[in-house]
Amino acid sequence: MKALVIRQPKDMSICDAPKPELRDGEALIKVKYIGICGTDIHVYNGHHPTAVFPLIPGHEFVGELAEIKGEGAESFEIGDMVVAQEVLACGRCDACAKGEDNVCEHLKIIGVHADGGFAEYVRVKTKKMYRIPKSIDLKRAALIEPLAVAVHDVRMSDLKVSESVLIVGGGPIGLLIGCVAQAAGAGRIVVSEVVESRRKLAEQFGFATVNPLDEDFDTKLLAANGGKHFDVSFEAAGVPSAITTCVDYTKNTGTIVQIAMTKGPYPVDTGKLFAKELRVQGVRIHNQYAFACATNMVAMGMLDDKLDALISKVFPFDEVADAFAYAETCKDAFKVLVKITD
Numbered sequence: 001m002k003a004l005v006i007r008q009p010k011d012m013s014i015c016d017a018p019k020p021e022l023r024d025g026e027a028l029i030k031v032k033y034i035g036i037c038g039t040d041i042h043v044y045n046g047h048h049p050t051a052v053f054p055l056i057p058g059h060e061f062v063g064e065l066a067e068i069k070g071e072g073a074e075s076f077e078i079g080d081m082v083v084a085q086e087v088l089a090c091g092r093c094d095a096c097a098k099g100e101d102n103v104c105e106h107l108k109i110i111g112v113h114a115d116g117g118f119a120e121y122v123r124v125k126t127k128k129m130y131r132i133p134k135s136i137d138l139k140r141a142a143l144i145e146p147l148a149v150a151v152h153d154v155r156m157s158d159l160k161v162s163e164s165v166l167i168v169g170g171g172p173i174g175l176l177i178g179c180v181a182q183a184a185g186a187g188r189i190v191v192s193e194v195v196e197s198r199r200k201l202a203e204q205f206g207f208a209t210v211n212p213l214d215e216d217f218d219t220k221l222l223a224a225n226g227g228k229h230f231d232v233s234f235e236a237a238g239v240p241s242a243i244t245t246c247v248d249y250t251k252n253t254g255t256i257v258q259i260a261m262t263k264g265p266y267p268v269d270t271g272k273l274f275a276k277e278l279r280v281q282g283v284r285i286h287n288q289y290a291f292a293c294a295t296n297m298v299a300m301g302m303l304d305d306k307l308d309a310l311i312s313k314v315f316p317f318d319e320v321a322d323a324f325a326y327a328e329t330c331k332d333a334f335k336v337l338v339k340i341t342d
């Protein structure tokens, strides 16, 4: 099969690779569309701490069920349009026992530690696979995985109806969090973001925006929330100033959700965590229920217009190297998709 293989960091090309062979409880998906994620770019650049090479990257895929073996096969038909959660867990550690296998002690991820979806075929676990209606635009379905991240983030925040939301970092995940929070009944939603095109899209989605580089950022941020601090803050930027903003502008007894992977340990004013009784919640990828919810939201067409607006460009498979370069260097790019097969 045709596959994009990263042999080692910065060394990537399309080549012929063996089609994966299935074990019991596994399925083979003929990939239609796949999204490029920040993780894929980190892996390509050699910045992912645990990626295993040679590797076919990619975990944001949608495609047609081509083969299925053993347990769970009775729930699907060949030709079904499907997506699959990329989490591969041991099933035996305490986190797995609690059903939180996204934080499995032996976690492996398709596209990072096992071959992923930048190929004609990708192998997945049947129990992590979901059918979607054939009638939906598959480009939107390629956003189910990042949407699942946002669903998990909002669910873990415990956001309640009419509560205010601060999102620090208006990239694809930050904006998807806004969309999910809005759908969940949030009150004011404010996005703090440096890049103008991201602020514009956030405003188009109905969120207020502020630029953290503005001189009077503090005044504007509070004004955007009616003079109040925020009930829930999402740190989706991964820079030290972002966590500081969350600590400073979350109201007493509020919640901070840490989503971004940071480059190092960042300082936090623990005195403020104490004095304000802040809850800090780390959130990693998504659990399977969040993935199921995201699949359902896309299948129901809940966010069609917003998902369309988030798709910046679709590249053919043969131009995948250009797609990676575009996703990495173009600051106005949101989600970049690659069409793998017809």
Ligand SMILES: [Zn+2]
Pocket: 037, 038, 039, 059, 060, 145, 146
């Ligand atoms: Zn991703």
Ligand SMILES: [Zn+2]
Pocket: 089, 090, 091, 092, 093, 094, 095, 096, 101, 103, 104, 105, 106, 107
């Ligand atoms: Zn485990």
